[in-house]
Structure formats: structure tokens, C-alpha cells
Amino acid sequence: MRTAVLVAVMALVTMLLRFLPFIVFRKKVPGYVVYLGEVLPPAIIGMLVIYCLKDVDLLSGSHGIPEMIAAACVVALQAWKRNSLLSILAGTAVYMLLVQAAF
Amino acid sequence: MKSPVVRQAFIKSVPVMAGYVVLGIGFGILLRNAGYGALWAFAMSAFIYAGSMQYVGVGLITGGASVITTALTTLMVNARHLFYSISMISRYRNAGKYKPYLIFALTDETYSLLCDGKTPEGVDPNLYRFLVSFFNQCYWVSGSVLGSLLGTVLPFSTEGIEFSMTALFIASFTEQWITLRDHIPAATGLASTLLCLVIFGSESFLIPAMLLITLILTLLRGRMTEDRSKVSGQTEEKILPADISDREEAEI
Numbered sequence: 001m002r003t004a005v006l007v008a009v010m011a012l013v014t015m016l017l018r019f020l021p022f023i024v025f026r027k028k029v030p031g032y033v034v035y036l037g038e039v040l041p042p043a044i045i046g047m048l049v050i051y052c053l054k055d056v057d058l059l060s061g062s063h064g065i066p067e068m069i070a071a072a073c074v075v076a077l078q079a080w081k082r083n084s085l086l087s088i089l090a091g092t093a094v095y096m097l098l099v100q101a102a103f
Numbered sequence: 104m105k106s107p108v109v110r111q112a113f114i115k116s117v118p119v120m121a122g123y124v125v126l127g128i129g130f131g132i133l134l135r136n137a138g139y140g141a142l143w144a145f146a147m148s149a150f151i152y153a154g155s156m157q158y159v160g161v162g163l164i165t166g167g168a169s170v171i172t173t174a175l176t177t178l179m180v181n182a183r184h185l186f187y188s189i190s191m192i193s194r195y196r197n198a199g200k201y202k203p204y205l206i207f208a209l210t211d212e213t214y215s216l217l218c219d220g221k222t223p224e225g226v227d228p229n230l231y232r233f234l235v236s237f238f239n240q241c242y243w244v245s246g247s248v249l250g251s252l253l254g255t256v257l258p259f260s261t262e263g264i265e266f267s268m269t270a271l272f273i274a275s276f277t278e279q280w281i282t283l284r285d286h287i288p289a290a291t292g293l294a295s296t297l298l299c300l301v302i303f304g305s306e307s308f309l310i311p312a313m314l315l316i317t318l319i320l321t322l323l324r325g326r327m328t329e330d331r332s333k334v335s336g337q338t339e340e341k342i343l344p345a346d347i348s349d350r351e352e353a354e355i
Contacts, residue, residue, distance in 0.1 A: 003139065003164050006173045010160050011150040013177035014184065018206050021188040022195070029192055032324070039288040039320045040190035041218035042279045044183075046292025047312055048211055049276050052269035054305040067269075074270045078277040087277075088118040091270035096263035 062103040070095035108226040112234030118274075119212045120242050122267040123154075127246020128253070130157050135251045137165045144251040148244040153210060156180045157247075179310070186313055187214045194220050201233040208236035210243075212268065215275045219282070291319050 025033055053071075056064040074091035078084065131144045147157050159180055163173050187209050194217075195205050213236050222228035280289055299312040 006164055007147055009170055009173045010177045013174050014151055014153050014181050017181050017184040018188050018209055021192060022206055025192055034193055035324055037190045037193045042289035043292030043316050044186060045215055045272055045276045046289050047296040048272040050296040052272055054300055071273050074273040075277050078274045084274045085118050087274040088267055088270040092267040095266040099263040100260055
């Protein structure tokens with residue numbers, strides 16, 4: 001029962017965060033928010049890239065070398081072929097190979 | 104798959120599949136080891152549907168956290184979803200009956216697939232976005248339940264497969280960098296977050312980073328609006344019509 005309450009709290013707070021901006025701006029969308037909608041997506045993706053790599057330790061272990069090589073593969077492939085699926089699959093395969101076999 | 108919109112949406116969602124299934128399995132196993140079975144895994148993945156929060160949630164449940172602690176932790180861990188919603192207000196504005204689910208299902212990965220506002224030619228954009236969001240949640244829920252039922256890791260080594268999520272964001276970042284002429288927002292996101300990571304450490308850098316990004320982009324508003332009007336029509340044709348109607352509405 002207590003678990004069900006906690007799960008419900010997590011679900012409701014998460015929903016609140018996702019719905020709040022839509023509820024607040026349901027009628028009028030201020031120009032400032034429209035502007036944020038234009039400039040935030042690339043900034044947020046940049047943030048998520050760092051967020052995913054936050055636990056990479058440059059000073060010990062594998063020094064982040066597998067991450068750097070795999071990330072470079074993704075960037076290079078994406079710039080070359082412009083095919084996200086290909087870039088992601090190849091980058092992940094390179095990374096798995098590196099962490100399982102090389103490092 | 105006979106319907107083109109289903110096929111297109113499925114193809115778009117494939118990059119998320121491996122990551123969600125495997126991370127879902129990880130979550131299912133974690134929850135099962137904490138003493139909660141497949142039904143709980145299903146319920147959490149269906150109703151909370153926020154990956155990192157569910158991992159944290161297992162700790163809250165087993166650690167005997169209070170309702171207040173749970174609410175505050177969720178608020179902190181998921182604050183970034185406010186950010187996603189704010190930036191999708193214009194794009195989801197006219198989504199009609201799909202709108203509630205689109206908002207509910209806006210995870211990091213779904214956001215990164217849909218935030219550029221591009222949808223394939225000749226398909227209903229809202230149905231397309233709904234299907235992409237729905238497929239992604241199917242992967243996550245299936246993974247969670249599978250992990251709970253299996254209770255063990257897959258028979259082959261999946262070590263490193265979590266990089267597919269990182270790769271998704273890197274590919275999306277690169278693609279936007281190539282497509283958009285204005286690189287300031289992307290560079291701002293990257294640099295601000297890196298700076299906050301160095302200053303605040305990996306546990307608590309995300310909220311300062313979001314504030315810093317918002318602050319910098321707000322200060323740059325004048326410059327970019329000017330810049331944008333010069334290049335508009337070339338880089339963001341897809342977004343522009345909706346934005347214009349929003350601007351008009353905003354001025355009324």
C-alpha cells in the first residue's frame with residue numbers, strides 16, 4: 001500500500017512537471033516562450049550529451065577513451081551520411097566492442 | 104506494416120529501441136531484487152515513465168522514504184521535463200486528441216527525436232508524433248516487464264549498450280548543428296552544462312545548468328530575433344508557420 005502511494009506520488013509529480021507549462025500557457029503563448037521554444041531544443045540536446053557523459057572519469061579507469069572514440073564515430077558518421085540510425089548503431093557497436101574487448 | 108505513417112514512426116523510433124529495452128530490463132531486475140514483481144514494473148513504467156527517476160524510485164521504495172521526500176526527489180530528478188514541455192508548447196499546440204499523451208510521454212529520448220519539429224511528408228504530423236512516442240513507451244514497458252520476469256541479465260553481454268542513448272543525443276546534436284545556421288543555442292547548452300558539471304559536480308549540476316542556459320539565451324534574445332528574421336524561411340520553414348500564428352495570438 002505504501003509502495004502504491006509512493007509510485008503514485010512519483011507519477012503525479014512527473015506528470016505535473018510535464019503538463020505545467022502547457023496548462024500555464026494554454027491560452028496565450030508569450031513571445032518570450034515562443035522564442036524559448038526555438039532556441040531551447042539545440043541547447044537541451046547539448047545539455048543531454050553532457051548529462052549522459054557526466055560519470056566519465058578522465059583521470060582513472062579507461063580515461064574516457066572509449067567514450068571519446070565512440071562519440072567521434074557518431075559525429076563523423078552523422079556528418080557524412082546524415083542517417084541517425086546508422087550513426088547510433090555503429091557508435092554503440094564501437095563502444096561495446098571497446099569496453100568489452102579492449103578496455 | 105501497411106500504413107506509411109506507422110512505418111515512418113517505427114523507423115524513427117528504432118534508435119531508441121535497444122536502449123529502452125535493455126535499460127528497461129535493468130530496471131525490471133532491480134525492482135524484482137527489491138521484492139516487487141512484474142506488475143509493479145509494468146505499473147511504474149506505464150504511469151511514471153521516466154527512466155532515471157524509476158531507478159531512483161526503487162531506492163526510495165526500499166529505503167522507506169516519506170511522501171514528501173519522494174515528491175521532492177521526483178521534482179529534482181525530473182525538473183528538466185519542465186524544460187522540454189516549455190520548448191514543445193508551439194509544436195504540440197494543435198495536436199488535438201493526441202496532445203495529452205504526447206505531453207505525458209515526453210521523455211529525454213522522445214524529446215530528442217521530435218524536438219526538431221520535422222515530420223515526414225504526407226503523414227499526419229500529430230499521429231506520427233503520437234506513434235513515435237507510443238512505440239518508445241512500448242519498448243520501455245516491455246523491457247521492464249521482461250527484466251522482471253527473467254530476473255537475470257541476458258545470456259550475452261550487453262555491457263556498453265547504454266551508450267546507445269548517448270549516441271542518440273550526439274547524433275541529434277550533430278544533425279541540428281548541421282541543419283541550423285545559428286550555432287549559439289547548441290554551443291550555449293554544451294558549454295553551460297559542462298561549466299556547471301565542473302563547478303557543482305555530477306550529482307547536482309543539472310538544475311544550475313538549466314538556469315544558466317535560460318539566462319544566457321534570454322540575454323541573447325534581441326540579437327537572435329534579429330538574426331533569425333534574416334535567415335528565416337531557409338532553415339526553419341517547418342516551424343515558422345506555427346510560430347507566426349503563435350506570435351499573432353500572443354499579441355492579441
